[in-house]
Amino acid sequence: MSVYYTEEHEWIRTDDDGGADSVATVGITDFAQNQLGDIVFVEVPEAGRQVAKGGDAAVVESVKAASDVYAPVSGEVVEGNAALTDDPSLVNSDPEGEGWFFKIRLSDPSELEGLMDADAYKSFCDSQ
Amino acid sequence: MSEPTAPDQTLPLDSWHRAQGGRMVSFAGYAMPIQYEGIMAEHRWTRESAGLFDVSHMGQLLIAGPDSEKALERFLPADLALVKEAGLRYSLLLAESGGILDDLMITRRGDHWYMVVNGATKHDDIENMVSRLPRNVVIDHMKEQALLALQGPKSAEVMTRLAPGAAELGFMQGGAFELDGVRAWISRSGYTGEDGFEISIPANKAEQVAALLTDQAEVKPIGLGARDSLRLEAGLPLYGHDLDPSTTPVEAGLTFAISKRRRAEGGFAGWERIMAELANGPVRRRVGLSVEGRQPVREGAMVVDGEGNEVGKVTSGGFSPMLEAPIAMAYVPTALAETGSGIEIASRGKIYRAKVAPMPFVPHRYQRKGAA
Numbered sequence: 001m002s003v004y005y006t007e008e009h010e011w012i013r014t015d016d017d018g019g020a021d022s023v024a025t026v027g028i029t030d031f032a033q034n035q036l037g038d039i040v041f042v043e044v045p046e047a048g049r050q051v052a053k054g055g056d057a058a059v060v061e062s063v064k065a066a067s068d069v070y071a072p073v074s075g076e077v078v079e080g081n082a083a084l085t086d087d088p089s090l091v092n093s094d095p096e097g098e099g100w101f102f103k104i105r106l107s108d109p110s111e112l113e114g115l116m117d118a119d120a121y122k123s124f125c126d127s128q
Numbered sequence: 129m130s131e132p133t134a135p136d137q138t139l140p141l142d143s144w145h146r147a148q149g150g151r152m153v154s155f156a157g158y159a160m161p162i163q164y165e166g167i168m169a170e171h172r173w174t175r176e177s178a179g180l181f182d183v184s185h186m187g188q189l190l191i192a193g194p195d196s197e198k199a200l201e202r203f204l205p206a207d208l209a210l211v212k213e214a215g216l217r218y219s220l221l222l223a224e225s226g227g228i229l230d231d232l233m234i235t236r237r238g239d240h241w242y243m244v245v246n247g248a249t250k251h252d253d254i255e256n257m258v259s260r261l262p263r264n265v266v267i268d269h270m271k272e273q274a275l276l277a278l279q280g281p282k283s284a285e286v287m288t289r290l291a292p293g294a295a296e297l298g299f300m301q302g303g304a305f306e307l308d309g310v311r312a313w314i315s316r317s318g319y320t321g322e323d324g325f326e327i328s329i330p331a332n333k334a335e336q337v338a339a340l341l342t343d344q345a346e347v348k349p350i351g352l353g354a355r356d357s358l359r360l361e362a363g364l365p366l367y368g369h370d371l372d373p374s375t376t377p378v379e380a381g382l383t384f385a386i387s388k389r390r391r392a393e394g395g396f397a398g399w400e401r402i403m404a405e406l407a408n409g410p411v412r413r414r415v416g417l418s419v420e421g422r423q424p425v426r427e428g429a430m431v432v433d434g435e436g437n438e439v440g441k442v443t444s445g446g447f448s449p450m451l452e453a454p455i456a457m458a459y460v461p462t463a464l465a466e467t468g469s470g471i472e473i474a475s476r477g478k479i480y481r482a483k484v485a486p487m488p489f490v491p492h493r494y495q496r497k498g499a500a
Contacts, residue, residue, distance in 0.1 A: 037353070038168040040447040040454075041423045059476075061424055063167040063447050064353055066476065088422070 004112055005029065005121035006072045011096055012115065014106075022109060023078055027100040028060065028069060028091065031125045036062040039091045044080030044102050051077060051104065053111055058101050060091065073111040075104040139184045140274045140331035141338055148342070148349050156247035158185045160352055167353035171449040174320060174358055175490070178280035179350035180341050187250025188273045188328060191257075192240035193265030200241065203260055203397045204234065205377065207387030211236045216300040216317055220377055220385055221245070221253055226398025226405075227373035228380065229256060231365070233317065235302050242302075242313070244275065244326075246367045274334035279324030279358075281493065282346040287314070287325055290340065294325060298497025308340050320355070321362025321492045360455060361448050363416055363487025369427055370414060370443040370457050378405035379459065381414045412440060413465040416487035419445075419454035419473070419480055429475035431460050439464070442473060450490050456482065 003013045009032035014024045033039065041061040051057045051071035058069035058080075080102045084090060091099035106112070116124060136159040139145070145152065150161030161182070163170060173179055191200065197208045206219040213236055221230040230249045235242040245253045254267055261267070278286060288295040291307040294314045302315030310333040318324035329337050341347050356366070365371050371380055376398065383406065390396060394403065419425055424447045431440030445456035456473075464471060465484060473480040 037163060038166055043423070059423075061447070063171075063357060063449070064162070066424070066426060085422075 002112075003118060004072070004115035005118065005124075006070075006115055007124065008070055008072070009035075009125075010069065010072045012072045012112070014112070021105060023103055023105050024073065024075075025100050025103050026057070026072060028095055029121070029125075030095050031128075033092050033095040033099070036060065036064075036067065038063045039088045042081075042084040042088045042091060042101070044082075044084060045077045047077055047079055049077045051075065053108075060088075069101060071104070072115065073104065073106055073108070075107040077102050078105050079103040139182060140334040141182050141184065144335050144338055145182065145349070150349070150351060153352070155352055156185045158247065160185060161349070163351040163353045164349050167351070167357060168449045170348065170350045170354035171357050173348050174280045174322065174350055174354060175450060176281070177348075178278055178283040178286055178324075178344075178346045179320075179354070180338060180347050181277040181279065181350050181355055182274075182334075182338070183247075183277050183326070184274040184331070184334065185247030186275055187243075187245040187247065187253065188270040188275060189243040189245065189250075189254065190240050190268040190270060191243060191261075191265065192268075193262070195262075196241060196265045199261050199265045200234075201390070201396060203257070205386040205390050205396050205402070206234070207389045208234070208236070209389075210387065213238070214302045216302060216315055218385055220382065221256065222377070222397040223373055224397045225373075226376045226401035228367075228371045228375055228377065228382075229253065229373055231367050231371055231382075233315075235315065237302075237313075242328075248368055270328075272331050274329055274331045276327045276329070276334070276338060276341070277318050277320075277324060278327065278341060278347065279318045279320040279322045279350075280346075281323060283322070283324045284495065286341065286344050286346055289344070296497075297325075299323075299494040301497070307337055310337055312337070316495065319362070319364055320358040321364065321488055321490060321494075322358075323493050323495045356444075357446055357449060360444050360446055360457065361450060361488065361490040362492060363457075363489060365414065365457065366444060375414075375459070376402060376405060376410065378402055379410040379412055379414060409462055411462060412459045413462055414443070414457060415460055415465050416485045416489060417442075417445075417456040417458055417471060417473075417482040418485040418489075419456060419482040421480070422447075422454065423480065424454040425456050425473050425475055425480050425482070429456075429473050429480075431458050431464075432472050432474045432479075434472075436474070438474075442475075448489060455485070455489050457487075460484070
């Protein structure tokens with residue numbers, strides 16, 4: 001299992017070796033949920049939807065504003081987190097656990113290589 | 129919103145906000161706290177207990193001079209003769225076109241008027257009023273004065289403890305009091321829909337007073353984020369969003385601010401248009417909206433008809449912490465303005481369904497004592 005981070009404050013966790021056809025889980029980071037504040041609505045992509053790296057994948061709305069969540073990698077969505085429909089605050093309380101957004105089957109696992117590991121992401125946040 | 133060019137000014141409580149954990153953002157040209165612990169928690173705290181808001185960015189003005197009452201009535205549609213000593217009135221600074229240049233509170237204080245105007249518009253308001261008032265009516269901008277608002281059902285208990293007598297005020301009444309040895313002008317007023325007080329004090333005493341107020345168990349500091357969601361639930365329009373120079377008092381649903389005598393006599397800025405709208409109805413109205421589902425619609429979203437034509441606009445929108453549902457204000461054609469009318473909103477490539485809802489969304493809890 002490896003966790004990668006993007007400059008858009010998303011995390012992506014590969015559940016197996018990260019090879020071809022591997023499935024990864026995507027969410028937003030603790031830093032991101034803290035910046036957004038109280039989250040009142042999340043729209044996650046449906047299973048079967050193809051997303052491209054950098055394209056719109058989900059919408060998250062706080063009391064203050066709406067934000068897009070971009071796909072950190074390309075692939076096919078295999079599951080959206082239905083629990084967020086009823087309880088969007090899971091993103092605040094457990095952003096890197098129960099507050100995950102969607103699972104995706106990677107079409108190009110090499111896209112993971114350009115992402116940050118936990119240490120690099122922490123340094124990135126400290127510089128924000 | 130703020131001008132992007134000029135650097136933000138700091139409020140008298142700037143370092144105090146930061147020490148309280150306030151997250152500072154740019155608003156009305158000032159660095160201001162958007163939140164401390166979180167908008168939802170602060171919002172609910174204000175509705176259940178008491179919240180302290182720093183509104184020192186707002187313009188506090190003194191207006192004095194012979195016949196200032198008549199001179200102000202040229203552009204305020206209020207009947208100022210009915211305003212008793214230390215009484216407050218909500219009023220509007222009107223353009224000659226009948227458009228709203230600002231909304232404000234005006235108080236009679238002996239030989240002068242005390243006026244509180246919006247922070248983002250205060251300099252324009254002063255310039256505008258100076259140009260329309262006779263030379264012997266003068267405006268003093270009280271730049272060395274801070275303004276705090278204590279809002280919520282427990283604010284009267286707090287004031288009873290700290291400023292004896294202030295809790296005897298009725299809604300929309302003010303008076304001079306001492307608060308921790310500081311001379312304060314306190315009124316029973318605010319913009320959250322709750323009972324509460326607004327406290328005008330010298331800027332150099334603001335930190336002392338804010339610290340004393342938040343030392344009270346009932347009181348927490350509240351940021352701009354909750355101020356916005358509170359006033360939206362209370363159905364209160366925000367200048368620059370729900371009101372602007374293109375909206376009239378009739379369209380905005382603020383006809384209560386046009387006093388009976390003034391309607392009969394006229395003679396104020398925009399009177400012809402306003403009278404015509406009062407007689408025939410305006411073409412559009414500000415309404416409250418209850419939005420289906422959980423996703424909020426935001427300011428700027430389009431109100432559309434069945435063919436997708438834009439027929440109106442959302443001017444404020446968000447999530448109501450008390451109703452746990454999205455609510456909004458919008459301008460819609462009068463034919464769609466009846467309570468219960470179905471409204472469609474287009475935003476971010478989606479259609480949202482809403483119904484016109486009575487405002488306030490959450491009942492007001494003002495403490496009225498006789499006639500103000």
